[in-house]
Amino acid sequence: MFLRYFMVSGLKGKGVKDLVQYLMDQAVRRPWDEEPATMTEEVMKTISLEVVREKMLDHIHQEIPYVIEHRLMDWKELKDGSLRVEQHFIAPKQSQRQILVGKNGSKIGRIGIEANEELRSIFKRDVHLMLQVRVAKKRSS
Template sequence: MGAEASPKQARVLCMNKVDLVEKKKDLLKVAEQFKDLPGYERIEGSGVEDLSRYLMEQEIPYGIEHRLLDWKELRDGSMRIEQHFITGKISQRKILVGKNGSKIGRIGIEANEELRSIFKRDVHLILQGLRYNWGP
């Protein structure tokens, strides 16, 4: 694991088959050994669903491209911007979109606020995550 964490990576302790451990206090002792490691985040949860939710909330995968499809000023002075995120794998698309669109929705809200601040006008930002087959 190394003594130094990469600033781009979080360390996660995932324990499997904990139901087979007789003394549950032993699990806490193991987890306690990890708490001071650089980059280690303590995330409470149990089961595959909690772990999947945590992992899906991480940063956008590096292999995602974005394309500006449309940019126009509307009659009321606001701007309409449509942008597509292009992924090569369905797993990347799932990370980008998030459960029920939560991730791409959050990205849209934050980007919209930043664009509104830059352009000093209302912005209608439309984001869509698409999957294209880039290779074999």
């Protein structure tokens, strides 16, 4: 059983104002649970993944970045206040891993340096970013 019905058109936007007004009338005014400027650890983890992925997309072209799996493996705040962040890229094939690593580690090294600089700037603290590239294990049938 519903207390109120709203006819809304996503195509023309009709009825949206009524729905928004109803929701605003129902909202309870109270202080925020957290300060809006405070970064939670989960937000920081997401940002770290996004920054590294952005740098990968800047340096690796064609379809390669879209088949690479990217994971946060470890996140620690160290005693000195710095962060230790470990992320892995998992490529489906050895040839894709080689492209991502680059000659003598040049590609992954450049990605790591640029991402580390940006993360330091965002988090306002030292970041020890470790990136690893590996090939996905083949599943046995």
